[in-house]
Amino acid sequence: MDILPFSLRRCGKLQETCYGVKISAVQAAQLIGRNERRIRDWIATRRLPAIKVGQSWQIDIDDLEQLPGVVIDREQLALLLGQAAATPHGLLNRVNDLENMVQRLQTEVAVLRTRMNDIESQHARRVSNAEHVLEILHAEHATPLDIQKYAVPHLENLSEAAPGLEIEPPPGSVRVKQFALMHKVHAAVLAYQIETGKIEDTALSMANGRKAHWLTQEQQQTTIAFWRRNGTHFMPCPACPHNVAL
Numbered sequence: 001m002d003i004l005p006f007s008l009r010r011c012g013k014l015q016e017t018c019y020g021v022k023i024s025a026v027q028a029a030q031l032i033g034r035n036e037r038r039i040r041d042w043i044a045t046r047r048l049p050a051i052k053v054g055q056s057w058q059i060d061i062d063d064l065e066q067l068p069g070v071v072i073d074r075e076q077l078a079l080l081l082g083q084a085a086a087t088p089h090g091l092l093n094r095v096n097d098l099e100n101m102v103q104r105l106q107t108e109v110a111v112l113r114t115r116m117n118d119i120e121s122q123h124a125r126r127v128s129n130a131e132h133v134l135e136i137l138h139a140e141h142a143t144p145l146d147i148q149k150y151a152v153p154h155l156e157n158l159s160e161a162a163p164g165l166e167i168e169p170p171p172g173s174v175r176v177k178q179f180a181l182m183h184k185v186h187a188a189v190l191a192y193q194i195e196t197g198k199i200e201d202t203a204l205s206m207a208n209g210r211k212a213h214w215l216t217q218e219q220q221q222t223t224i225a226f227w228r229r230n231g232t233h234f235m236p237c238p239a240c241p242h243n244v245a246l
Helices: 025-032 036-044 061-065 074-085 088-139 144-151 176-182 187-195 217-230
Strands: 051-053 056-060 202-205 211-215
Touching: 025 036, 025 056, 025 061, 025 074, 036 056, 056 061, 176 187, 176 211, 187 217, 211 217
Parallel strands: none
Antiparallel strands: 051 056, 202 211
């Protein structure tokens, strides 16, 4: 049975390091084939980092290995670590390492579960939106090309950042997507009605060269009237019917 602590078992290969493993000055001398006085000189001149514990120094094996010209005897290191692991302290270290590993895995599982739930929720919302848009577009007698053009690109978030405009819209104007959101109409449906000429909007140039689509007060009234005439499902907003007798 392998009784080496997890943190110590990582030291078995030459290309790996032994983070956090502490040894004495005598043990360090044995590992690199030098005398103890040389090790203490390195500590005194701060060439080798070490911590004083009682009457002895504690040296990190990784710090020792980083010294230029120092080569650690791997067989001697394995023997030293094996002796340390066989002690009650070594067994306690292994238990502590295993407990930390379990905690890390539990945290990772919780994070992955949360991400998976978010992905599933987003997928469910997109499927629901797609079915709703397709149903409405079919009711609007849209062609398959129209459905592909308007249903697919507009299944994401309806909100849109409003960058600075070079031309200010008329007073009382509302962004097209915001108007759709206010009335619980999918933006793809309103975009299809505008592109097919059933509803008129106002396109203004933005600072980045793109177009911002707005509905003036008159166009808002016309849109509500069109929706009512053609059976487009919408929820009236507080301003409806936008101060016009329809």
